[in-house]
Amino acid sequence: MKNRTIARYEGTLKVTGQARYEGEMMPEGLLHAALVESPIACGELQSLDTSRAATLPGFATLVTHEDTASLKPSAATALIREKAIHFHGQPVALVAATTLSEAREAAKATQASIAARTALTQMGQALDQAYEPAMVGRFPASTRRGDSAKALSEAGLVVWRRYTTAVNNHHPMEPHAVVCWWEGKKAVVHTCTQAIFGTRAMIAHAFEMPPADIRVLSRYLGGGFGCKGQLWWPWMFWAMLASRKTNRPVRLELTRAQMFTLVGRRQETAQDLALGFVDGRLTAIEHDVIAQTSTHAEFSDSTAVYTRFLYACPNVTTRHSLVRTNEPQPVPMRAPGTAPGTFALESAMDEAAELLGIDPLELRLNNFADQDQENSRPWSSNSLRECYRVGAERFGWAERRARSAAKVGRWKIGFGMATTLYPAIRQACRARVALRVDGSLLVQCGTQDMGSGTYTALGQIAADALGLSMDKITVELGDTGLPDGPFSGGSQVTASIFPAVEAATSKLRAALASIATADTTLPLGGKPPEDLEFADGMIRSRSGNASERLTGVLARAATDGLEAEGESPATDHQKLAASGMGYGAIFVEIGVDPELGEIRVRRVCGAFAAGHILNPLLAKSQYIGGLIGGIGMALHEQAVTDAATGSILGKSFADYLIPVHADMPAFDIAMIDEDDPHLPGGVKGIGMLGTAGIQAAIANAVYDAIGKRIRKLPIRIEDCL
């Protein structure tokens, strides 16, 4: 596999406004939709008074739970089939009208009568009602290896602390939107989703129609971060019902305020973590996580899952429990589990290093896990120690003692570091390639590009496999008319598409080789296929001075072009010979103004090892974007629920702070290439790695600067005073 910097395939289309996002479809006769929201956080809908709305200009139709009764019950339709109100802002109806402003006016004029019940609006009010979910994602909620209680009682040092993290919202720049219509019994659904095939399957289930009658398109995404998934489906279904009722196309786009309530959040956590050491070696870990979920659905991040195997430790107990509140439902958000989990674990390791009087980096090296103890398997590859070494060297970690707590102007300087990790897994994937007689190649795969570079990756893998330049490549994705591709999540897309595209292109190579070598009077005639290489639009013999243009081969015996499909399976977690993980070491320098409480991140060095890197330019962008998200979680982002009403406060970018350019430090990204014989192409995912670890690194740097240990996120002015 080649490592090559290629600029973004769709970059020009995006920056010149030619890329049409799905919410920008404006078919003839389009109706615009708006949602009627509950002003109450808990209760039951009694009635809807639509008498005034129905008389307003432009009013077309209204869709409620009564219309939804025609849909098949499922988790995806529960919220819109029932009258129960679970959270403030929950839609109780969708109104469609000729213009957007008419739809919104009609929505405002629709009066919901709701019988209110006492709402539980804060996790802290009901910690005693926490319960254990069956699973956290694909992992068991609780685990116990060895005897951590005994080991803690015998430990020479115990660090036992509570760490808390706030609610974050995903906030892609592009809000959720759908433009949908019916063609007879068939549905066309343009919507920004991270999973076109998952979306199609849910529509097929809810509307009880064959998947083949549904076309879902998501060709460009203005970000997703985990929220363009299942929580969007109910509102998308309502838009489809409105379209069916009116026999007109319907468009629904969420407002920024609705992005705080309707499409998910990173759940709040309270984590109790105990580390026990004997002679600087971890002998016991207990990690208890309490997190928020809603009253209508269940979700738990895998917050303590990574604590099970990041370090060598014989006695590990982890537990996850949930508290149901009348707040919006959480879903995975970039670096799910690892971001809050490493905040606790990597902060506690720093606390332990301080108490043990050893360098935090050395403590981590001393406790390196040379195999996956939780699953009793070797690592497929693990270059974490190389990440520590390279990161420390580039960052200048050795100067920490000399430079930290020094003052630069008003800033007290602090250094901090932490570890990040994320599993390398794959989904099943199919891809199709079609080589035309002019030497151009069409690559098709029904996955999505969240803005992270999937178009480029698909094109690049195929181009390299056939020795074509990128200007010969056309990539199509984001359409259920294409072969089934992976959903965009869990840092899996590149690893999943790589073997499928490889499989497809290798069939083309074989077909081309067979044509090229068939005629012994031609230069490549009679050469064995393994002697051939594909480069620069040519097929060449490695052993002799012979070659032929690809277009010449095609013109001779494949004038209709050549097509092939390839597929690759999902990771089989039951049959893994080795555990695949990507790793990174994050080093940060911060400044704290101890009198004014302000914190600024001055520089960040991230050293990452995640298999082979396909495209360093895209990878660097992913890492930096991930780190910025992590800085936001560490210092800025916090969605606050008003205890009295259950309303989220400040539902705008003026109030929900994310880092701005002036908050950007200098980023130094090191990528450590790994050979990983267990993974196809040696590809691991990279999307999550930047967004974990940095929170703890920042908290550790704050401690280094001013001697204050902050065990909550976000870290704010009042914490540093």
Next chain:
Amino acid sequence: MSSASFNYIRAAELTDALARGERAGAAYLAGGTDLLPLWKASLTAPQEVIDISHLPLATITRSGDALTIGATARLSDIAAHPEVKAHYPLVCDGILASASGQVRNVATMGGNLLQRTRCPYFRDAGLACNKRDPGSGCGTRHGENRHAVLFGGSPSCVATHPSDLAVALAALDAKIVVSSANGERELALSELYPLPGETTAPDSSLRPGEMITAIRMLNAARFANHATYLKIRDRASFEFAVVSVAAALRIEDGAIAEARLAAGGVAPLPWRLEKSEAALIGRAPTEEAFAEAGALAIGGARPLEGNAFKIPLLRNAVIRALQTAGGQS
């Protein structure tokens, strides 16, 4: 976008605008950086919007010791104006600490002073707020109140005024020129912002139809050598102040002859710290004097559950601002 429609009137001239402005439901539009978001969020619903952005009110005139800045001058133009930069750097500091470059390119001086509070309960039509909906109650007092006032609050309202510029102008004893169909009047900046009463919380003392037409500073250049605006916030840019302090000193023969201190983010209006100012007069600009001024600044602060941290923060901010202003040559 979402809100009720209104009549848009592009005023032909000032008298025309003022005549229309007296009508019920009228609102003046200059930069629109606050009015339009409020309208989009259904927090205000003017029937008639009178665009004054093109009226010839954006001039800067100097007359003797007075500097008069027209109300529709853009923030970015004033911050870049050579005379303002040279003689009224505190005004530039206050402006440049505000919003973002894009907003400052559109927002006006007069509009900035009349922007409405950022209190999240005010900014959400579904929540109780006496300022937006008199009699509905105050959600902030017993709710999320990190942002709320330390001074000048009442049972009806604990919202802060968000303007940075107003804090800088308060320290310079700026006057506001207000016009109406009945003529012109001048008031001190502090008089523009009434304290909330027991039951209501009006934003300004402007009467219906009145328009800020200019901001006037008298002899304020005397502070040019020793003035600073310090703004503390949760991110480096594009955010309202958690606490801010405008400090202006006149130092004569090594002693502080005059001191002006105003704080933002702590009160319904720029909060002049008069006791701190008085304590500095006649003193050398020393750490000891600044520390005393800082300690006096927080006297009478009445925190709520979530904002007590602003008390030490204000004290430290006063000291820091005085160090910066006093240290200038």
